[in-house]
Amino acid sequence: MKKVTFTVTYEENPRTLSELSAIEIKLLRRVLEICAEAKAAGNHPFGCLLADKDGNILMEQGNEEVTLGGDCTAHAEALLMRKASQIYSKEEMNAFTLYNCADSCAMCTGAMYWGNLGRHVYIASEDSLRLVTGDDLRNPTLNLPSRVVIASGQKLMEIIGPIPELEGDFLALHEGYWKPSSQKSMN
Numbered sequence: 001m002k003k004v005t006f007t008v009t010y011e012e013n014p015r016t017l018s019e020l021s022a023i024e025i026k027l028l029r030r031v032l033e034i035c036a037e038a039k040a041a042g043n044h045p046f047g048c049l050l051a052d053k054d055g056n057i058l059m060e061q062g063n064e065e066v067t068l069g070g071d072c073t074a075h076a077e078a079l080l081m082r083k084a085s086q087i088y089s090k091e092e093m094n095a096f097t098l099y100n101c102a103d104s105c106a107m108c109t110g111a112m113y114w115g116n117l118g119r120h121v122y123i124a125s126e127d128s129l130r131l132v133t134g135d136d137l138r139n140p141t142l143n144l145p146s147r148v149v150i151a152s153g154q155k156l157m158e159i160i161g162p163i164p165e166l167e168g169d170f171l172a173l174h175e176g177y178w179k180p181s182s183q184k185s186m187n
């Protein structure tokens, strides 16, 4: 059997609110509202938006996995990238930022990569999210930061996050929502 060792080096890039512009904070707060709207519609509490360099919102997207009949690819970022890449050129996408509630899974980071997104800003780390979702089959969060996926590619994407001061507001939407196996066995 051939054994392959795979090593990727990446740097975390956390931000305090004081290091973000007022526009970026407003966009991230809007992302939290999109998460709440997705949850109210019966979907999982995730959301994101696409903005141009001036902070104008070009597109908003919540998770639609439930309302799309269990479509396992209907994560907010994957849906947004699919739609945006049909409207904007790869050059245009490279100038845009996707503001996200949490670091992206491998699938969604892949969509960002193929769509030539220039910048990804997220609130919660995958680690924080994994602690609340556990292995719930609806969202068995990976331990594969978007930086690792992107670092394995052939081009750069600026990635900023986590933003710890906003993490609590995001994770509050997930309280009691997920049922990891450790909780299921107690029920």
Ligand SMILES: [Zn+2]
Pocket (backbone or CB within 6 Å): 075, 076, 077, 078, 104, 105, 106, 107, 108, 109
């Ligand atoms: Zn995803």
